[in-house]
Amino acid sequence: MRIRLPLAGLLALAVLAAGCGSSAEPAADGKVTISYAIWDKNDQAGAEKIIAAFQQANPKVTVKLEITPWEQYWTKLQTAASGGTAPDVFWMNSLNVRMYAKGGVIAPFDDAKAAGLPEAVVDGYRHDGKLYGLPHNVSIPALWYDKKIFDAAGVDYPTAGWTWDDVKAAAKKLTDPAKKQFGILAPMWDQGGFYNTMIQAGGHVLSPDGKKSGFDHPASIQGLEFWTGLIQDKLAPVAEIYTDTDPLQLFQSGKYGMYYGGVWFASTYWANPEIRERIDVAPLPKGPAREAVILLGLANAVSAKSEHPAESAAFAEFVSSEQAQKILSDSGGGALSVRPGTQDGWFKAFPSWKLKETYDASMPHGVPYPATLNTAQWQDVQNKLLAEAWSGKRPVAEVAREIAAQMNEILAKE
Amino acid sequence: MLSKREWAWGYLLIAPMALGLAVFYLWPIAQTLYLSFTESGVFGGYTWVGTANFAELLGDEEMLGALGNTLLYAVLVLAGVPLSIVVAALLNVPGLRGLSVYRTLYFLPVVTMPAAVGLTWRYLFNGDFGAINHLLGKVGIDGPYWVGDPDFAIYAIAIVGVWSTIGYNAVLFLAGLQGIPRPYYEAASIDGAGRLRQFFRITLPLLTPTTFFVIVITMINALQVFDLVFLMIDLKSPALSGSRTIVYLFFEKGFVQNQRGLAAAIAVLLLGLILVLTAIQFRLQKKWVHYE
Numbered sequence: 001m002r003i004r005l006p007l008a009g010l011l012a013l014a015v016l017a018a019g020c021g022s023s024a025e026p027a028a029d030g031k032v033t034i035s036y037a038i039w040d041k042n043d044q045a046g047a048e049k050i051i052a053a054f055q056q057a058n059p060k061v062t063v064k065l066e067i068t069p070w071e072q073y074w075t076k077l078q079t080a081a082s083g084g085t086a087p088d089v090f091w092m093n094s095l096n097v098r099m100y101a102k103g104g105v106i107a108p109f110d111d112a113k114a115a116g117l118p119e120a121v122v123d124g125y126r127h128d129g130k131l132y133g134l135p136h137n138v139s140i141p142a143l144w145y146d147k148k149i150f151d152a153a154g155v156d157y158p159t160a161g162w163t164w165d166d167v168k169a170a171a172k173k174l175t176d177p178a179k180k181q182f183g184i185l186a187p188m189w190d191q192g193g194f195y196n197t198m199i200q201a202g203g204h205v206l207s208p209d210g211k212k213s214g215f216d217h218p219a220s221i222q223g224l225e226f227w228t229g230l231i232q233d234k235l236a237p238v239a240e241i242y243t244d245t246d247p248l249q250l251f252q253s254g255k256y257g258m259y260y261g262g263v264w265f266a267s268t269y270w271a272n273p274e275i276r277e278r279i280d281v282a283p284l285p286k287g288p289a290r291e292a293v294i295l296l297g298l299a300n301a302v303s304a305k306s307e308h309p310a311e312s313a314a315f316a317e318f319v320s321s322e323q324a325q326k327i328l329s330d331s332g333g334g335a336l337s338v339r340p341g342t343q344d345g346w347f348k349a350f351p352s353w354k355l356k357e358t359y360d361a362s363m364p365h366g367v368p369y370p371a372t373l374n375t376a377q378w379q380d381v382q383n384k385l386l387a388e389a390w391s392g393k394r395p396v397a398e399v400a401r402e403i404a405a406q407m408n409e410i411l412a413k414e
Numbered sequence: 415m416l417s418k419r420e421w422a423w424g425y426l427l428i429a430p431m432a433l434g435l436a437v438f439y440l441w442p443i444a445q446t447l448y449l450s451f452t453e454s455g456v457f458g459g460y461t462w463v464g465t466a467n468f469a470e471l472l473g474d475e476e477m478l479g480a481l482g483n484t485l486l487y488a489v490l491v492l493a494g495v496p497l498s499i500v501v502a503a504l505l506n507v508p509g510l511r512g513l514s515v516y517r518t519l520y521f522l523p524v525v526t527m528p529a530a531v532g533l534t535w536r537y538l539f540n541g542d543f544g545a546i547n548h549l550l551g552k553v554g555i556d557g558p559y560w561v562g563d564p565d566f567a568i569y570a571i572a573i574v575g576v577w578s579t580i581g582y583n584a585v586l587f588l589a590g591l592q593g594i595p596r597p598y599y600e601a602a603s604i605d606g607a608g609r610l611r612q613f614f615r616i617t618l619p620l621l622t623p624t625t626f627f628v629i630v631i632t633m634i635n636a637l638q639v640f641d642l643v644f645l646m647i648d649l650k651s652p653a654l655s656g657s658r659t660i661v662y663l664f665f666e667k668g669f670v671q672n673q674r675g676l677a678a679a680i681a682v683l684l685l686g687l688i689l690v691l692t693a694i695q696f697r698l699q700k701k702w703v704h705y706e
Contacts, residue, residue: 075669082458099672103457188650240562242541243651377671380649387652 006342026400032308033062034315036300037090039073042267050324051142054315061311063089081105084305084348088312092133092301094368095125095375101127102163102373106301107309108132113317120366121297121338133299134320137328137335140263140362141192141293143167143282149174149181149257158258161363162285164200164226167258171235174257184258187247188390192260195294195370198223200287205370213407215382219289225397228286228389239390251279260284263358267334273392281353283361295366297338373414378407443685449678456672468677477680479662481687487572487659488636494576495628498619501580502587503613504586510593521581528578532645535574536561539646548584561646564656579635583628590624591617622703630695637688640665660684 038047042069051063066087068076074096080086086105100106108130114122117135125133143158150157153173158166171183182263187193195205203220206213214220230236241250246270251259252275269275284293300316302309318324325342328335332349347356372378380401389399416424420430450467459506471477501520523531538545539560547557560570598616607615640661647657649670658666660680668677 067485078457099456103455105457159533188652222452239652240559243562244536244542244544244559293439374672377673380666380671383650384654387654389649391652414635 006191006276009325011170016167020344031060031062032311033064034308034312035064035066036315037066037068037073037077037087039068039070040334041067041069042334046328046335049327049331051334053323053327054318057318058311058314061308061315067401073205081303086303086305088303088306088308089300089316090303092125092299094133094296094299094327094371095379097125097132097299098127098371098375100301101130101132104304106132107304107306107313109134109302109316111312116340117320117338118295118297118340118363118366120295120368122293124297124371126301133148133301134316135299135338136296136319136325138297138338139191140336140366141196141260141284142263142264142293142358142361142362143284144251144259144261144279145282146251146254146270146279147258148254148278153257155257158285159281160207160283160357162282164197164285164287166234167285168230168233171230171257172233175235179255181255182237182257183235184230185242185250185256185260186230186239186390188227188386189247189260190238190382191294191296191369192262194224194227194386196223196225196260196284196292197287199267199292199294199367200284200290201226202287202289206372209368210372211411213378213404213411215332215407221397221400223287224289224386224389224400228392228396231390232392239387239392253305254278263336263355264334266353266355267332272379276352281355281358283358291365292367293362293365294369295363296369298335328352373413374410378410381406381410415507446558446678446681449675450677452675454672454674460675463675466684470676471679471683476658476663477660480658480660483568483657484637484639484659486568487575487639488633490569490572491575491579491636492629492632494572494580495583495625495632497576498580498583498628499587499618499625501584502591503590503617505584506591518584520584523578523580524582526578528641529543529645531574531578532642535570536646537568547607559653562651562653564653566652567647567651567657571639571646574642574646575636575639579632583632585619586628590621620702623705626695626699626703628690633691633695637684637691653696660687 014263018319036051038044044065047065051065054063055061064282071326077086077090081100081103092100092106103109109132111193114131118138121135121138122131125135126130143162145158147157155170155173158170169183174183175181198214198220201219201223203217203223204214205220210351227236231238236401237256241279247259248261248265250256251261252269257268262282266281269279284291300319302316303313306312320339322339322342325337325339326345328337329342329345332346334347336359337343343356343359347359385403385406388394389396449460451462451464454460455462504510505516505520510516511659536545539547539559541547541559541562544557544560546560550557558566560566596619599612602612602616620676638661639659643657643659643662644665647654649666661684664677664680664684667673667680
């Protein structure tokens, strides 16, 4: 029951990773093999179809798919990158892209390659004015609701015009302490939760130049208090409940009226026929200041040390092309394609839900997911301190100001 | 006197083990020591910063919190050692029926993967649907969110820690018990000593070498606890402040926040702590351990 001298494990990992590194030598007949690393097994089927289509168009290139589970993905990638053996093309997220760009691990793309892709997503992959990733999917937060609970309480379903006040009013009517039923779930979650409300209230997470924290802005605090208020008013269960059971699962128990989740939960929820009938989805309600939806897209990055940079870049470009994006949509998996106009196949996979309406209403108000060079470091501070506000131990305003102070210190060092 | 040939054979035979030790233990220890005085780039590259990492850690609230949590955990798990002695003594009762079944049951947690142990207990500890709170509810106790509440999390983890080490320790104690010569007991019964008196006057004193060994090993393991915390407490959990251990902090700094120099410094401090505490134990053992 212990971890044996942790660095021994690290070293072993490094040795392993070095041993696994691809050594793609160009063969005599001009054929090349490039490696493509992803982390989501749910996307395997879609990725394989896209690879097949790419290979058909480029018979001299073979793409080798490597799936590493999320838990090990970044550690493995970082170790491989340090040893100069990163895969040719790999999944990147906007939290990590600046670190990899600055470290010289990934090669920049020509900005024109991202033409036609939503700016809020593309912008997440710019560093020092250069583009380091081509987005291939998009995650849109959305409001899931339980129709059965709404019907029983005689409340109208959420619509695109909803505001925070509508959410609170509905939550009040849906809450029933006798049945241990709550109007809404309020997990401490940035992407689908408080980042959206902070901005909707007129605040911000990061200043536009990314050098200052926005947590101490009064409107940002208001955005955080939206959530803690729901818990204090007992319209949402206490903070501890979310650590014991994933809110994504809690919502399925039929005891919670609303849940700020994501459209990408669709494939998970659709798999259960009973849930399929019982719930539906709506765009995020608008805040006191504006409408805002945090858009987080995944992108493909190309290794700066790739032996086949042209083929690798061509493949990354292909994955974001209209043809590949339609293949992704038609596979009806968890991921929603990012190129506008390619989503119909995906909407059709979940015909009874208002996914198209949610998509159409959300995209114009997309805001990039806030990230800097070492996002993980200040997010850690954010999560630790916010936990004290969520559990009601300290007032939100006080915690928010402390986050801002610590974040500014971290940002100043970047 | 050994001949040169014999020396050569000796070295050859220990070579696999010695090489493994050097490559996987000694070299990483040296590396860690070096790293603890540096600040690392994310993709390799180190700059010498002297003792800055240590200076940062000594005043760090999180480090102190982690130290406190780790020591509390160690004390709680050590408090479980007497349980192992009792279990071993019961397993040693002559003519006990189903002995091998009991032995297997108690040893099972030791051979179970920590991941399975952690996840199963996490379900049991679930504040709303967990078996433990369900049972507590039957006797009118409103159970807490065991792994969600910073005031309870470390106790929940310690319960699992004790549960999973009882079997291993009991086997060690069992070996110790069976090493005690029977004539002592025969002589004691002739002199009129009852079972309980025999246990306290013969068994416990003669078991002290085993007890010493078990305490030292248990403490070293407890100070390095990571897997249970990692599996039962999420990085975003509000309970983390009350359950973050030193190795967990090491993991956070080194693998989540990419501050590998700082993480190495944590590992070095932990090594120092274990060395000191173990040295103290070896000092103290002269006062209470009886070798026959």
